[in-house]
Amino acid sequence: MGRPTGFLEYPREETKERSPLKRLSDWKEYSEQQPEDMLKRQSARCMDCGTPFCHIGIEINGAAAGCPINNLIPEWNDLVYRGKWKEALDRLLKTNNFPEFTGRVCPAPCEGSCTVELAGPAVTIKNIERAIIDKGFENGWIQPRIPTKRSGKKIAIVGSGPAGLAAADQLNQAGHSVTVYERDNLAGGLLTYGIPNMKLDKDIVKRRITLLRQEGIDFILNTEIGKDVMADELNEQFDAVILCTGAQKQRNLELEGREAEGVHFAMKYLTQSTKRLLGIEVKEPIIDAEGKNVIVIGGGDTGADCVATALRQKCKSVVQFGKHPKLPNARSKENMWPEQPNIFTMDYAYEEATAQFGHDPREYSVQTKKIVSDSEGHLKELHTIQMKRTSDENGNIVFKEIEGTEQVWPADLVFIAIGFEGTEHPVLKQFGVETKNNKVKAKHGDYKTNLNGVFAAGDSRRGQSLIVWAIQEGRECAREVDKYLMGASVLP
Known part of the structure; x- marks a missing residue:
C-alpha cells in the first residue's frame, strides 16, 4: 500500500452532503462532489491487511459480507492515493459494469467487512468508488467500446x-x-x-x-x-x-380498512413521483403529499425514500413505522465482523425530516392494527400498538403486543413499504x-x-x-x- 500506516494517521471523513433544509427545495442529488485531497487521505486509510475481507463477497446469516462483485478495492484505493485515477478506473471496471450506480446507492457491505473496522471506522470505500467513476466520465475516459467482431448469436x-x-x-x-x-x-x-x-x-x-x-x-x-x-x-x-x-410483486398489508382511499403501495408512489419529475404523463390519479399527514409502514430503504419524497412535496407531517426495535449504536456480540453491521444510522431522509420537523420520523416496534376511513371512504387514521420482541421456547423470534400502548395516528396518506x-x-x-x-x-x-x-x-x-x-x-x-x-x- 502507498501508506501502510494511513489508517492510524487519518480519521474517517464522511461524505460531504448539501444542507438538509436546502436540498429539500429541489430533487437534485443530496451528496456533493468530494475534494481530491480528502479522497487521497481516505484511500490512504486502506491498510496492508493481507487478506482483504472487503471483497470476499459471501453471505453470512442471509446478508452480504464484502463486495459481491469482488471489486479490487485495495488496488484502486492505492492508485487513488498515488493520484493514478485512470489506472484506478481501469481496475474498478474489471469487476463492476456500473460503478456510478453502486457508488451512489449500494449499502456498501464492503465497508462492513473492512479490516480497519476491527479497530475503528471503516475506509470510505463507496465514496472513493463513486469519485473514480465520476472522474472517468468528467475526463472523457469512458468511451463507447464497440465490439469489432460479432458471433452471429x-x-x-x-x-x-x-x-x-x-x-x-x-x-x-x-x-x-x-x-x-x-x-x-x-x-x-x-x-x-x-x-x-x-x-x-x-x-x-x-x-x-x-x-x-x-x-x-x-x-x-x-x-x-x-x-x-x-x-x-x-x-x-x-x-x-x-x-x-x-x-x-409488493407485499400487501392484510388489514382492516386496507381499501381506504389514500392507502398506496410505496413503489407506486415513488414511480409516479419520478415520472412527474421527468415530465412524463401519469395516467392515473396523482398521489401528492402536499399539506398531508403521511405515514409510511415499513422500516427499510424504500420507506425512507417515501419519507424523503413526501418531504419534497411539502407534507404536513411524516412518520415511519418499523416493527423492529431501534438498532444499537455499536455492533452487538451476535453481529460480529465481517458481517454487515446492524447499527443505528441516520439516513439522508431522516436527517431531512429532523431538520424540517425537529425530530427523527421513525417509530419503532409498532404494529398497525387497523386503518379507519371517514363516511366517504377517505383515509382518516391508523390505530397501532407497541410490540415487544422476544423468543419462544424454541428460540424463535416472536413479537407480543404490549397492553396499554394503543395509539391513534391522524393520516391522509399511507404508503406500504413492507417488502416484496x-x-x-x-x-x-x-x-x-x-x-x-x-x-x-x-x-x-x-x-x-x-x-x-x-x-x-x-x-x-x-x-x-x-x-x-x-x-x-x-x-x-x-x-x-x-x-x-x-x-x-x-x-x-
Whole structure:
C-alpha cells in the first residue's frame, strides 16, 4: 500500500452532503462532489491487511459480507492515493459494469467487512468508488467500446434493471447481438423508477443507457412480454433468453380498512413521483403529499425514500413505522465482523425530516392494527400498538403486543413499504419456467431454468436484494449464456 500506516494517521471523513433544509427545495442529488485531497487521505486509510475481507463477497446469516462483485478495492484505493485515477478506473471496471450506480446507492457491505473496522471506522470505500467513476466520465475516459467482431448469436433479455443491463453489457462485449425488452417507457428498471432522483439522478442512468446503445445493444421499450410480444416469438427469434424481470410483486398489508382511499403501495408512489419529475404523463390519479399527514409502514430503504419524497412535496407531517426495535449504536456480540453491521444510522431522509420537523420520523416496534376511513371512504387514521420482541421456547423470534400502548395516528396518506414477495407471474407463465416461492427456479452460478436456452438472474431468481447482487448475477449469467452458445466463455 502507498501508506501502510494511513489508517492510524487519518480519521474517517464522511461524505460531504448539501444542507438538509436546502436540498429539500429541489430533487437534485443530496451528496456533493468530494475534494481530491480528502479522497487521497481516505484511500490512504486502506491498510496492508493481507487478506482483504472487503471483497470476499459471501453471505453470512442471509446478508452480504464484502463486495459481491469482488471489486479490487485495495488496488484502486492505492492508485487513488498515488493520484493514478485512470489506472484506478481501469481496475474498478474489471469487476463492476456500473460503478456510478453502486457508488451512489449500494449499502456498501464492503465497508462492513473492512479490516480497519476491527479497530475503528471503516475506509470510505463507496465514496472513493463513486469519485473514480465520476472522474472517468468528467475526463472523457469512458468511451463507447464497440465490439469489432460479432458471433452471429442473438440474445433477448427481459427487463432492463441492473441484472439485465449487466448481462447485456457483458454479452455485447463478447460479440453477441443483444436486445433488451422493457415494459416501461424508459430503460433502467428500479434504477429509473424505484430510486428517487435525489439518491440517483436520472441523467446518470440515461447516460449509461445511451452508452450501451452506442456500443450496439438494442432497447425495445413500452413492450411487455406476454402482451405485446409472446414468449414463443422470443424463443424462435433468439438463441438464448435471460429473464431479469425483478421482484416487483409488493407485499400487501392484510388489514382492516386496507381499501381506504389514500392507502398506496410505496413503489407506486415513488414511480409516479419520478415520472412527474421527468415530465412524463401519469395516467392515473396523482398521489401528492402536499399539506398531508403521511405515514409510511415499513422500516427499510424504500420507506425512507417515501419519507424523503413526501418531504419534497411539502407534507404536513411524516412518520415511519418499523416493527423492529431501534438498532444499537455499536455492533452487538451476535453481529460480529465481517458481517454487515446492524447499527443505528441516520439516513439522508431522516436527517431531512429532523431538520424540517425537529425530530427523527421513525417509530419503532409498532404494529398497525387497523386503518379507519371517514363516511366517504377517505383515509382518516391508523390505530397501532407497541410490540415487544422476544423468543419462544424454541428460540424463535416472536413479537407480543404490549397492553396499554394503543395509539391513534391522524393520516391522509399511507404508503406500504413492507417488502416484496417475488416476481410477477404472467411473464413466467408465458415461458413455462418453474418457480419456487414466487421466484424463478434456477441455481445460483448456473442460472439455467427448466427450459433449454432460457436463463434467469437477479431479483427474479433470488428475490428482493441489493443492486450489487443483481450486477453480480447478471455478469455470471452472461458467462453461462456465453458457454451455452459457444461451448466456452471469454467472460470473467
